[in-house]
Amino acid sequence: MPKKEQMKGPSWSFCCCSQCLLLSAVVNIGKNLLKWRHESDLRSQEFTEESTYGARSTHCALASKKCTVIGGSGFLGQHMVERLLERGYSVNVFDIRQGFENERVQFHIGDLCSKTDLLPALQGVNIVFHCASPAPFSNNKELFYRVNYTGTRTVIQACKEAGVQKLVLTSSASVVFEGKDIKDGTEDLPYAHNPIDYYTETKILQEKEVLGSNDPANNFMTVAIRPHGIFGPRDPQLVPIMVETAKSGKMKIMIGNGKNLVDFTYVENVVHGHILAAEYLQKDSPLCGKAYHITNDEPIPFWTFISRVLVGLNYDAPKYKIPYLLAYYLALFVSFLVLVVSPLITIKPTFTPMRVALAGTYHYYSCERAKKDMGYKPVVSLDKAIEKTVQSYPQLRRASQ
Numbered sequence: 001m002p003k004k005e006q007m008k009g010p011s012w013s014f015c016c017c018s019q020c021l022l023l024s025a026v027v028n029i030g031k032n033l034l035k036w037r038h039e040s041d042l043r044s045q046e047f048t049e050e051s052t053y054g055a056r057s058t059h060c061a062l063a064s065k066k067c068t069v070i071g072g073s074g075f076l077g078q079h080m081v082e083r084l085l086e087r088g089y090s091v092n093v094f095d096i097r098q099g100f101e102n103e104r105v106q107f108h109i110g111d112l113c114s115k116t117d118l119l120p121a122l123q124g125v126n127i128v129f130h131c132a133s134p135a136p137f138s139n140n141k142e143l144f145y146r147v148n149y150t151g152t153r154t155v156i157q158a159c160k161e162a163g164v165q166k167l168v169l170t171s172s173a174s175v176v177f178e179g180k181d182i183k184d185g186t187e188d189l190p191y192a193h194n195p196i197d198y199y200t201e202t203k204i205l206q207e208k209e210v211l212g213s214n215d216p217a218n219n220f221m222t223v224a225i226r227p228h229g230i231f232g233p234r235d236p237q238l239v240p241i242m243v244e245t246a247k248s249g250k251m252k253i254m255i256g257n258g259k260n261l262v263d264f265t266y267v268e269n270v271v272h273g274h275i276l277a278a279e280y281l282q283k284d285s286p287l288c289g290k291a292y293h294i295t296n297d298e299p300i301p302f303w304t305f306i307s308r309v310l311v312g313l314n315y316d317a318p319k320y321k322i323p324y325l326l327a328y329y330l331a332l333f334v335s336f337l338v339l340v341v342s343p344l345i346t347i348k349p350t351f352t353p354m355r356v357a358l359a360g361t362y363h364y365y366s367c368e369r370a371k372k373d374m375g376y377k378p379v380v381s382l383d384k385a386i387e388k389t390v391q392s393y394p395q396l397r398r399a400s401q
């Protein structure tokens with residue numbers, strides 16, 4: 001709407017004859033209209049330029065910018081919160097712990113499995129981002145089932161009850177991965193019949209629940225984002241595990257021939273994909289009830305990525321190679337031994353069949369659907385992402401010898 005002063009009546013000039021008055025009024029109205037049109041063009045131009053989120057986001061961005069990030073204290077969640085605040089959203093965080101301090105964020109501490117805990121965090125909120133999960137390497141099956149599956153059902157119920165309109169789930173590209181090569185996999189691939197671990201099994205159940213609950217007729221729309229191999233500053237997992245493995249001297253051998261391409265996705269690109277999805281998710285949009293791969297769109301040989309990060313942190317790149325199948329059966333054998341001795345001692349092996357599969361096979365995914373339906377394009381290239389990540393871990397850098 002034009003501002004008040006632009007709406008004010010025409011200003012009268014010195015001659016008072018009726019023709020002149022009429023002419024002057026018409027001229028002034030014309031001028032004001034032109035001025036308003038120009039300013040409104042500028043405003044929309046400003047929005048489009050400032051926004052990488054496309055024209056269709058205008059409605060959402062102006063109408064409602066209140067959201068809750070479930071899992072907002074975690075690695076991805078914190079990056080989500082930072083970007084959402086920059087984009088002018090008002091942000092609630094719901095998490096089992098408070099991971100950081102920020103006076104602009106309203107924290108709600110609770111367990112997502114409890115609707116009573118959730119409901120206060122969802123009042124007056126239009127969009128919910130659900131990116132909470134137990135850590136993927138946990139062995140606690142019951143916890144995965146409770147949080148990822150039944151907990152997500154509770155999130156859906158609570159969203160509906162609180163009148164939330166959009167639910168954006170952080171799923172995982174691994175929901176279609178069975179430990180066998182996937183090259184440029186699309187979202188049409190079926191869910192894994194034999195998921196690589198229990199974490200993935202419950203991510204499948206979770207995604208099905210969220211997409212199945214999409215109900216635009218009742219003003220409840222859902223979408224699932226499937227990232228893969230998220231990395232970036234403050235990640236407590238990927239880079240620290242790599243460095244830990246290198247420090248213990250176990251990072252000397254490459255699994256397979258070193259050529260297998262994999263997606264590693266910079267956290268800011270993952271965040272960008274989530275926000276785009278939220279802003280493009282409208283009643284009539286193709287996003288409703290669908291899953292979207294979000295990657296860096298630059299698959300890289302697994303061992304090249306590992307080597308670049310390690311060398312960047314002053315560790316040696318792995319040099320030797322072991323055939324993939326040999327490594328896989330060795331890891332199976334190790335798991336068997338660990339199981340046998342488990343009543344006596346608890347061992348957590350680094351070398352697991354799941355990690356061998358992740359390290360030795362091709363698994364990269366097409367993000368064409370996200371490009372087409374929401375204009376997705378990575379905002380940070382892989383080179384820049386690796387550079388930024390390496391720089392962000394000075395404490396993990398090996399001192400020069």
Ligand SMILES: NC(=O)C1=CN([C@@H]2O[C@H](COP(=O)(O)OP(=O)(O)OC[C@H]3O[C@@H](n4cnc5c(N)ncnc54)[C@H](OP(=O)(O)O)[C@@H]3O)[C@@H](O)[C@H]2O)C=CC1
Nearest residue numbers: 071073074075076095096111112131132133172227229230
């Ligand atoms: N990291 C990756 O490479 C990939 C991750 N994903 C998905 O992305 C999402 C975010 O992952 P990431 O940021 O790495 O994970 P984090 O573990 O860093 O963040 C998850 C957050 O959720 C919290 N949380 C766990 N259980 C509950 C609960 N019952 N109620 C409330 N909060 C809870 C965690 O608390 P606490 O730390 O105390 O457990 C943590 O703060 C997850 O859904 C994951 O499955 C998908 C693909 C790849």
Ligand SMILES: CC(C)CCC[C@@H](C)[C@H]1CC[C@H]2C3=C(CC[C@]12C)[C@@]1(C)CCC(=O)C[C@@H]1CC3
Nearest residue numbers: 136172174228229237238241242245355358359
């Ligand atoms: C010890 C080395 C041989 C491997 C070190 C790197 C790994 C820690 C990571 C390489 C691929 C990553 C990955 C995940 C976790 C960390 C890696 C195994 C996920 C399992 C995280 C959760 C998901 O949803 C899927 C990810 C696939 C890739």
